[in-house]
Amino acid sequence: MVELSIDSLAFGGAGVGRHQGKAVFVPFTAPGDRARVRITKNKARFAEGALVDLIAPGPGRRSAPCPVFGSCGGCQWQHLPYDEQCRWKEAIFADSLQRHCGLTPEQLRPMQAAPCEWNYRSRVQFKCRQDHDRFAMGFYRRGSHVVVDIQQCPIIEPSLNAALARLRPWLAQSPCPECISGVDMAVDDEGRVRILVHVLKGAQGAVADYLEQPASSTGFSLFVQSGKKGSTRQVCGVEELHIHPLEGSGLRLAYGPGGFAQVNLAQNRRLVHDLVEAAQLTGSERVLDLYCGMGNFSLPLARGAQSLVGVEEYSPAIQKAQANATVNGLRQKTKFLAQSAEGAARALWSGQGFDLVVLDPPRAGAFQVVKELCELRPMRILYVSCDPQTLARDLVPLIHGGYRLEWARAYDLFPQTYHTESLALLTRIE
Secondary structure (H helix, E strand, C coil): CEEEEEEEECCCCCEEEEECCEEEEECCCCCCCEEEEEEEEECCCEEEEEEEEEEECCCCCCCCCCCCECCECCCCCCCCCHHHHHHHHHHHHHHHHHHHHCCCHHHEEEEECCCCCCCCECEEEEEEEEECCEEEEEEEECCCCCEEECCCCCCECHHHHHHHHHHHHHHHCCCCHHHEEEEEEEECCCCCEEEEEEECCCCHHHHHHHHHHHHHHHCCEEEEECCCHHHCEEEECCCCEEECCCCCCCCCEEECCCCCCCCCHHHHHHHHHHHHHHHCCCCCCEEEEECCCCCCCHHHHHCCCCEEEEEECCHHHHHHHHHHHHHCCCHHHEEEEECCCCCHHHHHCCCCCCCEEEECCCCCCCHHHHHHHHHHCCCEEEEEECCHHHHHHHHHHHHHCCEEEEEEEEECCCCCCCCCEEEEEEEECC
């Protein structure tokens, strides 16, 4: 057991103190805290610890409103006031790009804080477990597969909390609650709620039949899935949810069960707006959107481009992107391809190439794609990232390969957590 003074916060959410010259990472601590800590891992260059006792709280700390904060693995920073969360997110983002990419203060645009720190999340995945006569529905405890049971969650939209309150007793009283492993819930920009219940093989029919009547009576869209996404069975309600990605544009994009949309719809609109503005399209540009999904960035960009090609490996998302382009009157200007982003730019570069390439990769980043772009040299690159570490890694070869980082900005799409979204603009040095 050691006593530590917490000096800062690190990527991943833990507070950082020092013991005998070694950095110690301690979750659920805040700068200024004096804490008693149990060392759980002791490495050559750093250690990890668990908070045992808060001897003296720091000035930048508050009481977390959620009764399961600290045991539930969903949030890391409810104990920090929201302005402190934003300050540290911006600092961690800037530090990563400064150390790896030489980012200057002039290149860092101010962080875009969320308009609401609570009740923002429009998609959520609950874990379920039947243990003897008790049905638990909530989130995994940090670092385990133990389900922390919750009655409501302060970061999800009110309509999803209302749906949770209705659904929980239905599942607990179903013919086979022990076969229910999880529930995905989503609400769209038009207030529709969709529920996808995950069940073990062989239980799909019984659970679907049981839930059809109560779900229909509430107006929910309900689906039951056993195993892979292709096994999804529609029980009642509409299949598609819709988001409005760009304020004032009239764009309306659909995505189906198992599809992806950003969890913070208000912040997604801010991000899309800034990306379209940064693109500075004049109507003559050819645009390539890699990792395009169902068209969240593609279709707002296509409105101002000569043409746009979107690439996404998940074929159901490409089908939605094609349908969204048709419904929104952009089919003639767009082409969507179901293939890996790796190798796509090189394969599609014949003729005029592309003036602008947009990247929105998963958390692992797009290192192989970036190496291709260094060879192909489009005029501009807009990189959307959900991980400052992989963003910094991917920007290095671009900066060394003839690109200038014009600016980067962090966006808080995930209040109460350490996660940060970002947008960076790079231009080719002639």
